[in-house]
Amino acid sequence: MLILALRAFIHFESRSPHQAQESSSSSSSSSASSSTGDVCEGRRVFVHELPTSFNTDLLQRCNKGLADWIDFCDHWVNDGFGQRVDNPEHWYATNNYLLEVMFHRRIVTYPCRTLNPWKAQIFFLPYYGGLEALEYLYGEKKHLRNSQGLDLVHWLEHNAAEIWSRHGGADHFMVLGRTAWDFFRQNETSWGTRLLQQVELAHVHALVLEKMPWEPMQEAVPYPTSFHPPSLSALQDWMQQVRSSNRTVLFSFVGAPRPGKPGDIRSQLIEQCMKSTKCKFTDCTGMSCGRYPQVLLPAFIHADFCLQPQGDTPTRKSTFDSMIAGCIPVFFHPDSAYTQYKWHLPEDPKAYSVLIDEKQIQQDGLKVEDVLLKFKQDEIIALRERVISLIPNFLYMNFSSPGELTGTFDAFDLSVNGMLKKVKSWKSQ
Structure with a gap:
């Protein structure tokens, strides 16, 4: 059952860019016919196609594969919402750390997603850094805590160099299903990894469950609740x-x-x-x-x-x-x-x-x-x-029927809107 669900996830991700592009084109055409503007103008998001080792492969290791005492196989099902709760309706046993999965599944169907990076205003890195951190905090890579994130930098420098270097990463963002404190290691004996301290990632925006109030490149987004209404x-x-x-x-x-x-x-x-x-x-x-x-x-x-x-x-x-x-x-x-x-x-x-x-x-x-x-x-x-x-x-809505939610902004929408405004403000300075 786990393998089937994972295949469905990967299949969805691989097909969704074209579907999102078609959705965006259809939306734009419809808008153009009724007004003079493009609803996606200035709002386009590009999703980097990272190797699955940075995201969905980590889900295959949910059964104590990242840390020998943590099993989260029941948590990432249903698009990251977790197992359904019988009563009340539309509620799930949701785990905070699966925010990365929820956000990833949602953004690949974002109406203003573009496949052309030169048309994008912001760039999303579908990197499950919070899940990967389990291996650095508790697992086999515990002795490598200071190096988390360097593999991501290496991939960007070799596979998206021009886009990555254009603004020094300041138009890029990632979502981490943990607090910033888990990625900010003060010294060799303290807690955390150094993901948010890597010099090469210094200008990347991190959306976290709790930010350090003085850090300008961090933004806090709501903890996922258990309620995910479908309409x-x-x-x-x-x-x-x-x-x-x-x-x-x-x-x-x-x-x-x-x-x-x-x-x-x-x-x-x-x-x-x-x-x-x-x-x-x-x-x-x-x-x-x-x-x-x-x-x-x-x-x-x-x-x-x-x-x-x-x-x-x-x-x-x-x-x-x-x-x-x-x-x-x-x-x-x-x-x-x-x-x-x-x-x-x-x-x-x-x-x-x-x-x-x-x-x-x-x-x-x-x-x-x-x-x-x-x-x-x-x-x-x-x-x-x-x-x-x-x-x-x-709320992180159950996006299986997003058409019914038109005009309603949830935590995902507000987070993307916030990133668009933040990057636009930075570019205008």
Whole structure:
């Protein structure tokens, strides 16, 4: 079954450029007949045809082939969405790291994809760097952590030299299904590879799940949630269900305690939640709640506010899982969202979220409940409605029927649009 699925993936990729080109031509012709402009003018994307060793071959090694304790064969099926969940409908057991697969499958059918690199404004590198990193972080290439990405540079220099060197790679981008910290190794004893530190890749834009706020060549894109609607009507039905949900608790927290860090913000929030009659705590000890909608949804869809403290890094997948359910996020550090997802979140954070300085809780003993009780009902409704309106921005749609989604921008669309604007701005300087 795995081999058949992989063959289907490769077959799809090999045929899709022509189909995308035909789609683009058809779209352009249709547009030209009804207006004077070309809908793809200034929006064309070229996808480098990298050797499969940089992408789909890695999927063949899903059964502990990249790291001897990691098996992700169930995760990359269904276009990277993972295994279907029986209930609710259109939900999957989605793994963050498969964002690279989702994005690749989507971009090869992008309406404004071009096969002519000289007509393109931006260039996509379908490189599964996050999956490949498993081998450098845990597997046979652990001693070669500093060299990740050099094979990609070598291929570009020998197979796309003129395009690659034209702007020093500044019109190129790649998508990595991990945080930037996994690719930024500070010293020989620290975590990570040096993918984002390679001099030859210094001008390539990296779309990551969490960026280093000070790095201009990095952009944060939403963590994949488990909801991948196949149509606009399915999306609208869900948004209406979220809007009409009965919110029975003021706030909730989903996560696991950190026994080794008794004084950290997470432990204090869990303690506050468990003592409050207005809070619901869902303990994720021993399981990855992020891949189980059946566990997450009841905690999120019945609460007005959802607590989103920092974890191992400032951001959390839970932020997007909760907002998909219409739960207003409560952050405790600006880097958890405000310095991150600028293509996908409003400029005014107060329009959709609450910020409480974690130091007020850790040092001053501030109670979250006291802060949230100050919000009037009409203020809560306004915040929730703004969150619901943002739901499409966080989704990676099930693109098997993209025609039904015309006019609806999801996380993929906003990411491509963001790249187009960023490169255009750079070229105009």
